Each structure stands twice: as C-alpha cells, then as structure tokens.
Amino acid sequence: MPRLSLTPTGVGGYTTAWSLLLIWLLMLPSQGLAESKQTRGLPPPAVLNPAADLWRDIRQRDMPARGTTQVRGVDSAVLINANGDRWRKFRMELLIPAAGYLLLGMIVALILFYVIRGKVKIEGGTADSKLPRYTSYERLIHWFIASIFIFLAITGLIILFGRPLLIPVFGKELFSVIASASKEGHNLMGPLFLVALILVFVKFVRRNIYQKGDMSWLLRGGGIIGKKHVPSNFFNMGEKSMFWMLVIVGSVIVASGLVLIFPIFGQSREWMELAHVGHAIGAILMIAVIMGHIYIGSIGMQGAIEGMTTGYCDLNWAKEHHDYWASQMERRGEAVPNEAVNRFSDPDANRSLGRELREAEE
Amino acid sequence: MIGQFIDGPLWTFSLAVFVIGVAWRIVTILMAGNRPDLSTPRGSASSGAIRTIITRSVYERTAATRGRLLQIAGYLFHIGLFALLFFAQPHIDFYAERITGFGWAAMPHWAFILSAELAFLGLLLLWIHRLLSPVTRLLSDLDDHLGTVLVFLVMLTGCLALAQSFEALRLIHLLLAELLLIYFPFSKLMHTFTFIMSRGYTGATMGRKGVNA
Amino acid sequence: MSVQFEQGVEVLRQQIDSRISSYFSSCVHCGLCAEACLFYTETQDPRYTPIYKLEPMKKLWRREHTFWGKLGAIFGLNEALTEQDFADWETLVYDSCTLCGRCSMICPVGNDITYMIRKQREGFSVAGYAPDGMKEATIRALKIGSPMGVTFKTLKAALAHVEKAIGLEIPIDEKGADYLTLFSSMEIVNFPEYIESIARIFEAAGVSWTISSKAFEATNSGIQIGNKEAAAELVNRVVIAAEELEVKYVVSPECGHAYSAIRWEGPNLIGRHYPFEVMHILELLEQLKNEGRLQLEGKSFTPMTLHDPCQIVRRGGVVEQPRDLLNSVAENFVEMTEHGVMNWCCGGGGGVSANERAEPLRLRVFERKKRQLAETGVNTMVTACANCRIILEEGIEDNEMDAEVISLTELIAEHLVEGTKKS
Numbered sequence: 001m002p003r004l005s006l007t008p009t010g011v012g013g014y015t016t017a018w019s020l021l022l023i024w025l026l027m028l029p030s031q032g033l034a035e036s037k038q039t040r041g042l043p044p045p046a047v048l049n050p051a052a053d054l055w056r057d058i059r060q061r062d063m064p065a066r067g068t069t070q071v072r073g074v075d076s077a078v079l080i081n082a083n084g085d086r087w088r089k090f091r092m093e094l095l096i097p098a099a100g101y102l103l104l105g106m107i108v109a110l111i112l113f114y115v116i117r118g119k120v121k122i123e124g125g126t127a128d129s130k131l132p133r134y135t136s137y138e139r140l141i142h143w144f145i146a147s148i149f150i151f152l153a154i155t156g157l158i159i160l161f162g163r164p165l166l167i168p169v170f171g172k173e174l175f176s177v178i179a180s181a182s183k184e185g186h187n188l189m190g191p192l193f194l195v196a197l198i199l200v201f202v203k204f205v206r207r208n209i210y211q212k213g214d215m216s217w218l219l220r221g222g223g224i225i226g227k228k229h230v231p232s233n234f235f236n237m238g239e240k241s242m243f244w245m246l247v248i249v250g251s252v253i254v255a256s257g258l259v260l261i262f263p264i265f266g267q268s269r270e271w272m273e274l275a276h277v278g279h280a281i282g283a284i285l286m287i288a289v290i291m292g293h294i295y296i297g298s299i300g301m302q303g304a305i306e307g308m309t310t311g312y313c314d315l316n317w318a319k320e321h322h323d324y325w326a327s328q329m330e331r332r333g334e335a336v337p338n339e340a341v342n343r344f345s346d347p348d349a350n351r352s353l354g355r356e357l358r359e360a361e362e
Numbered sequence: 363m364i365g366q367f368i369d370g371p372l373w374t375f376s377l378a379v380f381v382i383g384v385a386w387r388i389v390t391i392l393m394a395g396n397r398p399d400l401s402t403p404r405g406s407a408s409s410g411a412i413r414t415i416i417t418r419s420v421y422e423r424t425a426a427t428r429g430r431l432l433q434i435a436g437y438l439f440h441i442g443l444f445a446l447l448f449f450a451q452p453h454i455d456f457y458a459e460r461i462t463g464f465g466w467a468a469m470p471h472w473a474f475i476l477s478a479e480l481a482f483l484g485l486l487l488l489w490i491h492r493l494l495s496p497v498t499r500l501l502s503d504l505d506d507h508l509g510t511v512l513v514f515l516v517m518l519t520g521c522l523a524l525a526q527s528f529e530a531l532r533l534i535h536l537l538l539a540e541l542l543l544i545y546f547p548f549s550k551l552m553h554t555f556t557f558i559m560s561r562g563y564t565g566a567t568m569g570r571k572g573v574n575a
Numbered sequence: 576m577s578v579q580f581e582q583g584v585e586v587l588r589q590q591i592d593s594r595i596s597s598y599f600s601s602c603v604h605c606g607l608c609a610e611a612c613l614f615y616t617e618t619q620d621p622r623y624t625p626i627y628k629l630e631p632m633k634k635l636w637r638r639e640h641t642f643w644g645k646l647g648a649i650f651g652l653n654e655a656l657t658e659q660d661f662a663d664w665e666t667l668v669y670d671s672c673t674l675c676g677r678c679s680m681i682c683p684v685g686n687d688i689t690y691m692i693r694k695q696r697e698g699f700s701v702a703g704y705a706p707d708g709m710k711e712a713t714i715r716a717l718k719i720g721s722p723m724g725v726t727f728k729t730l731k732a733a734l735a736h737v738e739k740a741i742g743l744e745i746p747i748d749e750k751g752a753d754y755l756t757l758f759s760s761m762e763i764v765n766f767p768e769y770i771e772s773i774a775r776i777f778e779a780a781g782v783s784w785t786i787s788s789k790a791f792e793a794t795n796s797g798i799q800i801g802n803k804e805a806a807a808e809l810v811n812r813v814v815i816a817a818e819e820l821e822v823k824y825v826v827s828p829e830c831g832h833a834y835s836a837i838r839w840e841g842p843n844l845i846g847r848h849y850p851f852e853v854m855h856i857l858e859l860l861e862q863l864k865n866e867g868r869l870q871l872e873g874k875s876f877t878p879m880t881l882h883d884p885c886q887i888v889r890r891g892g893v894v895e896q897p898r899d900l901l902n903s904v905a906e907n908f909v910e911m912t913e914h915g916v917m918n919w920c921c922g923g924g925g926g927v928s929a930n931e932r933a934e935p936l937r938l939r940v941f942e943r944k945k946r947q948l949a950e951t952g953v954n955t956m957v958t959a960c961a962n963c964r965i966i967l968e969e970g971i972e973d974n975e976m977d978a979e980v981i982s983l984t985e986l987i988a989e990h991l992v993e994g995t996k997k998s
Contacts, residue, residue, distance in 0.1 A: 136494055137431065143490045177530050181522035188475065188521045192483055309494075390640065391596045400842035402852065404892050418685050424913060425681045428610040436605075436683075496621040497606035505643075506604050548642045550603050553684055559597040561685030571839065571892035573916055575680055 055080075075269050087273040095277070096164060099284040106288045110295045120301040123229070127315035129335040131326060133307035138203055142308055145196035148189055153287050155186035160280060187261050194254045201247055207234045208243040213324060223321075231323035242289060253282040312341045365529060368537050373460070376540035383547025384555060391559060403570040410569010411562040417574075418561050431491065439484025443517075445469065445477040452526065478521060485514055505550050512542045513551075580658045583702025584635065587656075590694035591636055598691060599636045601684040602626055608688055611681040613920050614671040617940040625678035625688045628667040631660045632695045661704040668692060668699055669706050670933035674799075674832075675885040675920035689890070696801020705800050706930040713796040713805050720812075722796045722929065723760035727788050733763050737770045743778050745770070748820065749785035754859070755822040755851075756786050757793035757813065757837075759830035761961035769829060769961070772988030773856065779993045780868040782859075784826070790816035793828050795836035799926030807844035810837055817851050827855050829984055831886030831924055831960040838891065855887060856984055857959055861896040864903065870992035871903055878907040878953040879981075882944070882967065883918035884960035897959055897983055904990045909951045919943050921958075923966030941970035948978060959983045 049055075058080050066077045075081070134142070158166065159182055167175045214237040216230075217223075222238050223230035235243070256279035259267060267275070297304050303317030315335055318326035329335065399407075421433045447453060451468040458465035469477070489510050492498040516538045523531035546552070568575035609615040609624040621627070635656050637644040647653035678688040699705055712722035719726055734745045746752065754777075762769045777784050790812040797806025817825050827834040838853045854862075863869035881901055887893045894915055901908050911918060921944060922937045944967065948956065954977055958964055967980045 136491075139494050140431070140487065140490050143494070144486055147486065147490070177528045180525045180528055181531055184524040185518070185522050188478060188524065189482070191479055192486075195483060387600065391593055391600060394591060394593045394596045394640075396593045397843065400846070400848055401839050402842075402848070414685055418683060421683070422681055422917065424917060425607055425610060429607050432605060432607060492604075495606060496619075497609045497615075497624050498604060500621040501604040501606060501624060501627060503604070550600075553601040553603050556597050556600040557684040559593075560601040563594045563597060564679060564682075564685045564687040564690075567687065567690070571890070573889065573892050573894065575916075 074266055078269075081269055083270060083273065087277070090277070091280075092163075095280055096160060099160065099280070102284060102288055103291075106291050110291065110300075114295075114300065119299060120296075122303050122314060122317045123320050124316050126303070126317075129315045129337045130312035130341050131315055131318050131329050131335055132311060133313040133318070134311050136311060139308055139311060141196065141199045141203060145193070145200050148193050148196050149286075149290065151189055152186060152193055153283070153290075155182040155189075156283055157287075158182040159186065190254070190257045190261065193250075194258075197247070197250050197254065204235075204243060208240045210237075210240060214240065229320060229323070232321060232325075234322055234325040236322065242293060245289060246286065249282045249286055252278055253286065256282070310341065312336065365533050368533050368540065372540050373536070376543040377461075380543040380546055384552065387547050387552055388555060388559070391556065396563070399567075399570065401570070404572035405569050407566035407570045410567070410575070411565040413569065414565025414575050415558055415561045418565075431487065435484045435487040435491070437484070438480045439488060442477045442479075442481025442484060443513075446474070446481055446517075446520075450474045450477070478517070481517060482521075485510070485517065489514070508545070509549050509551050512538070512545060516542050577658065580661065580702045583661065583698045583700075583704070584656055586701045587632060587635055587695065587698025588639070590697050591632070591640065594687065595632070595691055595694060596636065596640060598684075598686040598688075599633055599640075602682075602686055603684070605683065608678040608682055608686075611677040613673075613675065613677070613922060613940050613943055614936065617942050618936075622667060623671050625672070625692070626686070628664065628672055629688070629691050629695055631656055631664050632691065632698070634660065658702075661699060661702050665699065665704045665706070666932070668695060669709065669926060670930060670936055673885065673920050673922060673924035673927050674890070675924060676890045677885075677917065677920070680889065680917065693798075693801055697803060700800045700802040700805075706926070706932055708929045708931050709796065709800045709926045712926075712929045713800050713802065716792065716794070716796040716809060717805060720790075721760040721763075721792045722794055723764055725760045725763050725792070727791065730758075730763055730791055733767050734770070737767055737774065741771050741775055743774050745774055746785040748788050750820050752783045752785040752820065752822055754782060754784040754824045754826050754854075755813075755817045755820055756784050756826045756828065756856075757833065758786070758791055758828050759793045759833055759961050761794070761830065761965060762828060765965060766961055766982065766985075768985050769982055772982070772985045773828075775988050775991055775993060776860065776863075776869065776984070779870070779991055780863045782863070782868075785820060785822070787813075787816035787820060789819075793830050793833035793837070795833055796926070796929070798832050798836040798840060799929070803844055806836060806840065810841040811845050813837060814841070814845060814849060817849075822851055824852050824854055824859075825849075826859055827853060829856060829959045829961050829964075829982055831884040831891075831962060834891050834893070835886040855891065855893050855896075857887070857893055857896040857900060860900055860984065860987060864900065869987075871987065871990045872992050873990050874904055874906040875986065875989070876906045877955050878909060879905055879955035879957050880909050880911050880948065880951045880953050881914065881918075881983075882911075882921065882956045882958040882963060882980075883915060884958060884963045885918075885920050885924055887959060888918065889916045897957075900983060900987060901957055904986055905957075907953075909953055911947050912950055913947070919947060921963040921966040922970070923962060928962055928966055937966070938970060938973050941966075941973065944970060945974055945976065948976075954978045956980045957983050957986060 059082060067079060069077050158178060162175060162179050162182075166178065170178060211233050213231065213233060217232050218237040220230045222232075222236060256275040259265075259271065259275040260279060263272060297308070303314045307313035315326065315330070318329070421429060426433060449467075449469040451471075451474065454465045454468050468474075492502055492506065492510070516535065519531070519535040519538050523535045526532070542551075565575060604626070606624060608626050609621065612623055612625050614623040615621070615625075634654070638648050638653060638655060639645065644653065648655070672692050674689050674693060676689045679686065679690065682688060696705070715724050716722040734747075738744055756773065758770065776782075792809070792812075795806055795809045797803070797809050813825060825837065827837055834855050838855070841853070842848055860869060864871070879901075881897060883889070883894075883897065888897070898908075898910075898915075913919060922940045927933050927937055948954075956967060956978065958967065958980060959982065961982075964980050964982060970976075971978045971980070
C-alpha cells in the first residue's frame with residue numbers, strides 16, 4: 001500500500017474525505033487485479049462499478065498522470081501509477097524466473113565444468129616452499145566481505161524468491177516470519193557491505209590495475225582449458241575483471257540499496273522501482289559471478305584457497321598461475337620453506353618447543 | 363506455550379543465574395585473598411588502581427600501532443553493544459517492564475541502527491581476526507568461540523526482530539539472550555566485571571612503585 | 576608423577592591469589608600481549624605469547640577454581656596438570672621470558688602477566704623444572720654467597736686493586752655507617768670500575784658508607800629462578816648484616832633484579848618491614864646531586880642514548896633519575912623512541928643470561944635493541960645494570976656493530992668534582 005503523507009498542519013475534514021475516497025479508489029484496482037489474475041477466464045461481474053469509467057480513463061494513459069492536491073507528498077499528486085503494475089509484472093514474470101534460471105544455470109555449468117575439466121591441479125605437484133601472498137589484514141577484509149556478501153545474498157534471495165518458492169514450502173504464516181527476519185537482517189547488514197567494499201577497494205585497487213600481460217592471458221583463455229602455462233601478474237585478468245565488476249556492480253547494488261532503505265529523501269515511486277530493478281539485477285549478476293569465484297577458489301583449483309586462509313601459497317602454484325609475480329618474489333628471496341610456514345599458520349601442528357629442543361639435542 | 367516459558371520461568375531463571383553467578387564469581391576471586399605488601403610504597407596504591415582502571419582503556423602507544431585493528435574493532439563492538447543494551451528503546455521498555463519499573467531516555471532510532479551496525483562491524487572483524495591470527499588461534503579455546511557465537515547470535519536475532527511485528531522473532535531473540543545470561547558467569551564474559559579487579563590490582567601494585575601504568 | 580612434581584604443583588596451587596584469579600578470569604585471549612613481548616616480535620612464533628607461557632598455571636586454575644573445570648574434574652573430562660606439561664613449558668617459562676614487564680603494561684584488561692610468570696616459576700623450581708644454569712647459579716649463591724662463585728676473599732682481592740687505583744679505602748663492616756652498599760657479582764668480576772666510581776663519588780659527597788663481609792652480594796638468583804625460599808635466604812643475609820651494622824640505608828647497585836628483589840619483594844619474602852630504607856644507587860646519586868653534595872663538571876659530547884633496565888625503571892619505579900643524571904653530564908643525550916617505562920628489554924634479564932640453552936634465542940631477539948639503537952643514530956648506550964651491560968655488549972659483538980655500552984654511574988664519576996683527598 002502506498003504511504004499517504006499528511007500535511008504538517010493537520011488534515012482538514014474535506015481533505016480527509018477526499019483522501020479516503022482516493023484510497024478507496026486506489027484499492028479497487030489492486031483488488032480487481034488480484035481477482036482478475038485469479039479469475040481469468042471467468043465472465044466479468046454483472047455489478048457495474050460507478051468509478052470504472054474514471055478509472056479506465058486515467059489508467060489508459062501510460063505515464064503517471066499528475067494532478068493537483070492539497071496533500072503534500074512525493075507522489076501524492078499521482079492518482080494511478082500504471083508503471084507500478086508494469087514493474088510488478090516485470091518482477092514476477094521476468095526477473096524472478098530469469099534470475100532463477102541464471103543461478104541454476106550457473107550451478108549446472110559449474111558442475112559440468114568440474115565433471116569435464118576436473119580439479120585444476122598444480123603442474124608438477126606441490127613445492128617445498130611457499131610464497132607469502134596475503135597479509136592478515138587482507139585476509140581479514142576478504143573474509144569480512146565474504147561473510148557479509150553471503151548473508152546478504154541468502155536474505156536477498158529469500159526476499160526475491162520467497163513468494164513463488166518458499167510459500168508453497170513453509171506456508172504463508174511461517175514465511176511472513178522468515179521474510180520479515182530476512183528483510184530486517186538484509187537492511188541492517190547492507191551498509192556494512194559498503195564498509196567492506198571500501199576496505200577491499202582501497203587495499204586491492206593497485207594490484208588490479210590492468211597491466212602488460214593481462215590481455216594475452218585473456219586471449220589464451222587463462223589456461224583454464226588445456227594445460228598450457230599462461231603467465232600472469234599478482235592478479236590475472238579474470239581476477240581483475242571480477243574485482244572491477246565487484247566494485248562497479250557492487251556500487252550500483254549499494255547505491256540502489258541505500259535508495260531503497262531510505263525512502264525519506266524525496267524519491268518517487270518510480271525511483272524506488274528503478275532502484276529495485278538495479279539492485280536485483282546487479283545482485284543476481286554478482287551472485288552468479290561469486291559462485292564461480294567460490295568454485296575456483298575451493299574445489300575447482302588445487303592450491304587456490306590456502307593463500308586466503310594461511311596467507312601463504314605454494315611456490316609451484318604461484319609460478320604456474322602468477323608467474324611474473326612469483327618469479328619476482330623468488331628473486332627477492334621471499335620464498336619460505338614449508339616447515340617454517342606450518343609452524344606459524346597451523347599451531348595445532350606444533351609440538352611444544354621444549355620437546356623439539358630436547359629432541360634436537362638427542 | 364514455549365513462548366510463555368521463555369517469557370516467564372526461563373527469564374526469571376536466567377536472570378537469577380546471571381546475578382547470583384556473577385556475584386559468586388567475584389566473591390570467589392576475592393576469597394582467594396592477597397598477601398599484604400610489606401614493602402615501603404613510593405606512591406599511592408589507590409590512585410594507581412584508579413589510574414589504571416581508567417587509562418588502560420586508552421591503548422599504549424606501541425599497542426596502538428601494532429594493535430590498531432584490535433583497538434578500533436574492539437571499541438566499535440564494545441561501545442556499540444553498550445549503547446544497544448542500555449539506550450535502545452525496545453530494551454529500555456523491556457527493563458522498565460521487567461526489572462527496574464522505570465525507564466530512561468532512549469537514543470533516536472537512527473542512532474540505534476548505527477550502534478547496531480558498528481557493533482556488528484566490530485564483532486565480525488574481531489571474530490575473523492581471532493580465526494586468522496596465529497596468536498589467537500593458539501590461545502583461543504571453546505569458551506572464547508562459544509562466547510563470541512552466543513553474543514553474535516543474540517545481536518543477529520535482535521536485528522532480525524527489528525520490525526517488532528512477530529512474536530516468534532522476539533522470542534528467539536529473548537531465548538538466546540537468556541542462554542547468554544546463563545552462560546555468562548561460567549565463561550570469559552565475566553571479564554565485563556572482573557576487568558575492574560584485574561586493572562585495579564595491577565594499578566595498585568604499579569602505583570606503589572611509582573610507575574604510571 | 577614424582578613426589579617432587581607433586582610438591583611443585585602444591586606450591587603452584589598456593590600461588591593462586593585474588594590477583595591471579597582475577598587475571599585468568601579477565602583474559603579474553605586477545606593476543607595483544609604478544610605484540611609487547613620481545614621474544615614474539617622478533618621471532619613471530621605465537622608460542623612466545625606471554626599469556627601462553629602460563630598455560631600450566633591456567634590449567635590448574637581452571638580445574639580448581641572454575642565451574643567447568645571442577646565439573647570436568649569430577650567426570651574425568653579434563654586433565655590434571657602433568658609432569659609433561661612442566662617439561663614442555665620449561666623453555667617458554669625460563670628461556671623466552673626475562674620478566675621485563677612490557678606485557679603487563681599493555682594488557683587491555685590490566686593483567687600483570689609478569690607477576691603471573693614470577694609466581695608460576697615457584698612451582699617449576701620446586702618441581703625441578705628450571706634451566707641447569709640457573710639452578711647452579713642459585714646453589715652457588717646459597718652456598719658460596721654469589722651466583723658467580725665470588726667469595727669474600729675474591730672480593731677483597733678485587734677491592735685491593737680498586738683501592739690502589741683510586742687511592743681510597745673501601746670501608747668494610749663499619750658499624751654505624753649510614754649506607755650499606757651491595758655489589759653484584761657481575762660488577763665485581765667484569766666491571767670493577769663501578770666500585771671505583773662509587774667509592775670516589777661517596778668520598779667527594781661525604782657519604783658515610785660501608786660494605787658487609789657477610790653480605791656483599793646484591794644479585795638475587797632466587798628471584799630469577801622463582802624460588803621464594805632461596806630468595807628469602809639471600810635477602811635475609813643482607814637484612815641481618817644491615818641490622819648488625821645498624822645502617823640507615825641499603826644501596827642497591829647497578830643490577831636490575833637485585834633492586835626489585837630487595838626493594839619490592841624483600842619484605843614480603845622475609846615477612847617483615849625493614850628497619851632501614853632501600854635505595855637504588857641512581858636514587859642516591861640524584862638525591863646527592865639535588866642536595867648539592869654531588870658536584871659535577873663538564874659534559875660529554877659523545878651522542879648517547881639510554882637503555883632503561885626493566886627491573887629498575889618499569890618494574891622498579893626509578894624512571895626519572897637516570898635521565899636527570901644523564902642530562903647533567905651528557906650534552907647530546909637522545910632518548911630512544913620507546914623509552915622510559917616502555918623501553919625494550921636487553922633480552923638477558925630474569926635469569927636468561929645464566930641460561931646457556933637460551934643463548935641463541937637471546938642473541939636473535941637482540942635484533943630489537945639493534946634496531947632501536949639504529950633509530951637513534953647514536954653509537955653509545957648508557958645503562959645502569961651490569962647484566963644489561965654484558966648482554967648488550969655480547970649482542971653488539973655478535974652483530975659486529977660499531978657501538979659501546981657505558982655505565983651511568985661510571986659516567987657520573989668521570990665528571991666528578993673531587994675534594995682534596997685524592998692522591
């Protein structure tokens with residue numbers, strides 16, 4: 001139901017009556033629409049609606065017709081927003097199914113890729129030493145943005161797909177609880193995504209500027225198909241593109257999200273609808289891309305995840321996938337033998353220092 | 363039915379466990395006793411204690427650079443949580459109804475939301491840091507993780523119930539808060555009260571020696 | 576478990592007072608203490624985190640003072656302290672901790688971790704889990720009177736050289752003198768110029784002083800190994816001698832732990848107040864200067880910096896005196912960036928210098944002092960602890976640095992305006 005803002009000076013009796021009439025009129029079409037959707041195919045009701053002509057006249061025009069009214073509000077002068085129905089249809093009939101197919105398609109594609117290509121192994125197996133890849137701060141902000149993103153994705157998907165997918169499963173009452181919880185959680189955590197995005201941008205932007213070697217990496221498909229060795233910098237073209245996509249699309253998502261949670265800055269309904277569409281499309285795109293990111297970072301490639309968990313990556317992995325960077329690091333003498341790394345990054349593998357010293361003496 | 367249990371007996375039980383448990387923990391610490399210090403003091407123990415109780419909240423210079431992240435995230439979390447606990451309208455209403463009988467001024471809604479976000483920000487950063495840093499990985503035990511998870515869940519369920527429209531969500535939040543109250547006296551969360559003692563004891567000793575700690 | 580181990584656990588149990596109980600209750604494992612500890616920052620090994628060195632005591636505390644611990648003990652869900660724990664932790668407790676006190680200054684909940692380690696050593700020493708070097712030093716101190724085996728005869732020989740060099744007599748066993756002065760074995764053996772310096776200063780300032788033939792040793796190995804019986808015995812020797820000689824003050828020399836032992840722990844070890852006051856030599860020098868009894872002339876122009884001995888400054892409370900005194904004789908005194916109560920340990924205190932096994936680690940963590948010195952841009956370190964001095968010199972040699980270490984008291988003596996008594 002659209003919010004009707006009242007004038008600050010209070011409501012005069014005449015205005016109240018007129019507003020109530022407006023509300024009644026506005027409610028009629030949604031009732032009618034709901035009924036008409038459900039009762040499509042049945043003959044029209046025999047009772048004649050006295051306001052039907054007025055309604056039809058205004059409705060025929062495609063643009064939200066703006067009249068004049070004493071009620072002060074952003075959209076108070078708009079009697080009927082025909083665009084709203086168009087937006088609703090877009091959401092229910094196009095956006096939701098398309099998003100669903102896109103995400104499902106992504107899952108299927110990843111499964112197929114795994115079945116066909118398999119896990120990308122390190123050529124020549126793991127090495128004896130590792131290179132420091134990500135500092136603890138970098139890992140911190142990565143996992144921070146990751147957890148916020150996943151939370152927002154799940155709650156956002158519940159909000160988007162709830163009606164068609166979840167109501168049949170949970171029923172309306174339980175779903176309303178779930179939906180309310182998801183909306184509140186989504187809205188509260190949203191601004192934290194902005195914080196996370198800024199932190200990630202500031203820290204990683206320098207390494208994501210396009211460099212020499214990126215284009216040839218891309219043209220050779222990054223070596224994902226076949227076993228050719230394709231050298232790259234600290235971040236390869238694929239990663240850089242994902243970064244910029246995250247930043248740009250992410251900014252759209254954040255901006256539109258802020259528009260949506262703060263409807264107090266004079267946005268019209270049109271702007272809210274636009275923000276919603278941008279938010280949803282951006283988010284679906286991002287989720288699809290992140291699915292790929294999670295795949296390749298976890299089961300899709302050997303040696304990919306340890307950089308982001310332990311901070312160190314295998315030397316052979318680095319040479320294979322980020323050769324320019326790895327060679328430079330090696331030349332600078334930054335390679336660390338495996339034993340030295342395991343001590344600090346995996347304390348559970350450590351035995352006590354005392355025992356070690358004693359054993360060394362024996 | 364479960365709702366009545368959570369609102370009624372479980373609330374009373376958890377509050378009692380909390381109050382009695384905290385008091386008991388503090389008493390047992392005091393009962394362990396301290397030997398009197400027979401050395402001639404150079405400075406005052408009591409002013410040293412007060413000094414350290416207050417100034418330890420301001421990070422020492424070296425810690426401020428090396429521990430910058432812990433400092434910022436820690437403050438965000440603690441200050442945000444404190445603001446939420448004591449100055450958020452729904453909480454004040456709850457205390458007024460169930461404990462004190464009177465309320466007090468609440469912060470405006472936007473401040474409530476902001477405190478919640480800052481508290482989440484701080485807690486998430488600290489939690490992830492605890493999982494990543496080799497030092498905290500070595501030190502942390504079940505108590506640390508359980509305490510963090512419980513506090514996080516209480517905050518999260520509170521956030522999910524923000525619309526204040528569904529009993530179920532409010533009850534889940536209250537239930538988790540009650541579990542937290544029960545867990546509190548038996549865990550590291552006691553640092554909420556014992557930090558005054560630990561800072562005080564150290565401050566007193568250093569104050570006697572004439573060192574500003 | 577052996578009987579000795581059980582005795583050690585019993586002693587450890589007795590150390591858990593309100594302070595330690597509140598400390599374990601408040602520690603939230605934030606890990607900040609690691610950033611203060613020399614041994615962690617220079618090795619990045621998380622096992623050197625100060626609070627981690629206290630795991631044995633924590634295990635005991637948890638099992639006997641907490642709900643879950645007691646419950647777990649009843650149902651056999653957790654372990655009691657084992658001898659293996661002591662064996663495993665010995666190197667952490669003794670090799671990688673100098674009781675420097677930086678961790679205690681940083682802990683956000685105010686835990687005095689240094690105090691906790693000092694108390695944990697009580698259990699370890701009784702159970703027999705202490706480094707051989709420290710055990711031997713303590714035995715020598717108890718039997719012979721000095722951890723380095725210096726007898727009064729050896730001291731007399733050293734004093735003979737001193738007297739010849741300065742033309743003054745060192746008063747021995749003079750009843751009724753105002754100040755009873757102690758020496759550390761390190762000074763007697765390695766830096767007898769210290770003795771020359773104070774003799775000249777006392778003479779010039781007209782200080783009535785003496786040493787005791789029965790109790791000349793300042794170093795307290797009992798404190799370092801963490802054994803209150805040994806520590807009490809060593810302090811008591813000085814106290815009895817001081818009482819016999821009816822002195823008003825006991826002066827602690829340039830030795831870090833000697834000062835904290837006799838000034839702060841002493842009365843608690845022997846269970847009574849002293850009938851005299853304890854001063855650190857720097858406190859006395861500062862007082863003499865303020866009273867006008869210590870006349871100084873000239874200034875050294877060599878740029879120099881101050882290494883603050885942990886037990887004197889941070890844990891002792893003698894913070895301003897070293898810098899006041901240094902400023903009065905040095906023209907180009909540059910403070911280290913982290914100075915005063917937050918200066919970094921030399922790495923050899925708390926018994927580490929007596930521990931051969933700890934030498935590689937100690938030399939490795941000297942890196943911190945090396946960096947501190949480099950930051951100041953000077954090559955001369957002034958300090959007021961003979962142990963720090965030898966450790967710093969070893970570090971300088973190990974790193975082939977072009978640097979030197981000088982004693983503050985000796986520097987003061989170099990600028991002394993002497994009376995007519997000097998021959």
